[in-house]
Amino acid sequence: MPPSSPDGLTRNAGIREVARRAGVSIATVSRVFNAHSTVQQGTRERVLEEARAVGYSPSPLGRNLVRGRSDLLGVILPNTGFPLYGAVLRGIEDTIQASGMSVLLASSRDDAQIEVQAAQHLLRHAVDASIVVNSRAGRNLPTDRDLAYVHIAPEDPAVPHRVELDNVRGGELAAVELLAGGARCPAFVGAPGRESAERERGFVTSMEEAGRRVRRVPGDYSEDSGLRAGMALPADVDAVFVAGDLMAAGVLRALHQQGRRVPTDVAIVGFDDSLIAPLLYPRLSSVRQLAYDMGVAAAQLALGLIAGEPGPDVVITPELVRRESSIRVPSPRPP
Amino acid sequence: MPPSSPDGLTRNAGIREVARRAGVSIATVSRVFNAHSTVQQGTRERVLEEARAVGYSPSPLGRNLVRGRSDLLGVILPNTGFPLYGAVLRGIEDTIQASGMSVLLASSRDDAQIEVQAAQHLLRHAVDASIVVNSRAGRNLPTDRDLAYVHIAPEDPAVPHRVELDNVRGGELAAVELLAGGARCPAFVGAPGRESAERERGFVTSMEEAGRRVRRVPGDYSEDSGLRAGMALPADVDAVFVAGDLMAAGVLRALHQQGRRVPTDVAIVGFDDSLIAPLLYPRLSSVRQLAYDMGVAAAQLALGLIAGEPGPDVVITPELVRRESSIRVPSPRPP
Structure with a gap:
């Protein structure tokens, strides 16, 4: 801001008033508002109090300096x-x-x-x-x-x-949903990383407790990898849990292309419940990330x-x- | 920032050095860095020059004050x-x-x-x-x-x-695409506001130039409104331009539910080319918003x-x- 701006003049009027009321020099007020440590604590507090009283602040940035916070x-x-x-x-x-x-x-x-x-x-x-x-x-x-x-x-x-x-819990929820729909030959389409591994753990544990063996097909969260995974699903798979919705969109497309009906032939549960889940055809059940x-x-x-x-x-x-x-x-x- | 922090001490060493080199008081340096207008232009420039020379700046916020910019x-x-x-x-x-x-x-x-x-x-x-x-x-x-x-x-x-x-141009592109696919009875699914009106204008003008009359069905950009619009499409409509992809997802679903095949019975072009367009079934042609x-x-x-x-x-x-x-x-x- 140029020193000659009208805004600058207004601010100078303010700083003079604060200095007068606090009984200190304008330079001291300035030092307080520049958050320098050369002002004694008592003086600093008096200046800040008077500044508050007259509603003075040098600028938004200066105000933040005083508070020691940028917001x-x-x-x-x-x-x-x-x-x-x-x-x-x-x-x-x-x-x-x-x-x-x-x-x-x-x-x-x-x-x-x-x-x-x-x-x-x-x-x-x-x-x-x-x-x-x-x-x-x-x-x-x-x-x-x-x-x-x-x-x-x-x-x-x-x-x-x-x-x-709680990704493990998410995998359990997917297993319960697919088991309720009669899943006998479940598959899991996963991706690298901790989150997918946790979802897999919850899913596989629940499925094994129900006596089901889970086939694993790898992916990478992309739709393309889901399409490839869907094409690679064994023919007897009747339920799939996919670790991400975008990848689930690919699995769905692969099933359409193979003429396998969803959910009649294969039921699917995705993960994320991002905005794409309800737009897919058919609308995708999904574990909501919240x-x-x-x-x-x-x-x-x-x-x-x-x-x-x-x-x-x-x-x-x-x-x-x-x-x-x-x-x-x-x-x-x-x- | 507390005045007694190690960081504060470092900064004080810096300000003293700047004051010494510029031949002014520490308070003057402080005033310069608080962007106050009580420092003469020549002095201000000398202080800033020396501050640059020793790499001094009071704090990120203070630095921004000096530059008069927040970045x-x-x-x-x-x-x-x-x-x-x-x-x-x-x-x-x-x-x-x-x-x-x-x-x-x-x-x-x-x-x-x-x-x-x-x-x-x-x-x-x-x-x-x-x-x-x-x-x-x-x-x-x-x-x-x-x-x-x-x-x-x-x-x-x-x-x-x-x-x-250029929304008008976008409407023209949709018309050309649908005409190339043999559209005889086109429809437009729109929404309130300037953008949809411009897309409609481009579409209708091009269609009328090709001797086609456009049926209009209102929507509001939501998927639900697209579903309703799709259900309300006259039976002889064979091509639809939809002013937004989300709404197009609804139109697609309505056509699936009515057993009308896309694109064989009805061709569709959406608008936006947001990330949902390539995920829909079938993959949605769309005017890309860039x-x-x-x-x-x-x-x-x-x-x-x-x-x-x-x-x-x-x-x-x-x-x-x-x-x-x-x-x-x-x-x-x-x-």
């Missing part, structure tokens, strides 16, 4: 375009709105190094805390002062301040950390959303 | 969860990354009043400029200093600094405005992405 909450997402992350963001925004904070956004592009750069970038903007979704860098994230990170489903399950989904709730929980953890009141880690229990792809009347067992 | 770019989206807006965000982020700026995010929830509040919030954070997607508030957005707004597809087509999609490109163009306009070099408004020409839902060999005309 910025960093959020690092792997990819801003993925619908599930949009729901996380909405949960975060709805939660911090009342506190007057704003989301400063950065992308990690699913790469630990880019994630670290994004975190450094947020540090330079003096965020009060950051929420990281699916962190790959984990404990290697840069920090200064007492800056805290809140993690949503990090790769490293031991970083502090975590919001996690991404919005995870955003809310992470924002609450972050607000607590900023206030110096750290809360406990949060584990969100998923729900099964039942739609056409798994609603099947069980046929009688062959003799 | 924050405000972005106001109607809804952070909608995939199309995610693509806009990616385009913005990729464009501003090199300049060291960050996105400060806010939501308007498709409401003019909430949009104004979001803009005020961004102002308080001293954003250097803001990009608003589908603005309803338009010229009523709050401003101070020379803060500029860049608009992507605003409701008011006359606000300055705009990035627009949302990423619109984000890039808006960010470039914003960077230009911040640098004092405003660029011209941008009109993006859409493309037709051809997929299964419209690929049809035209049947011979009945005699």
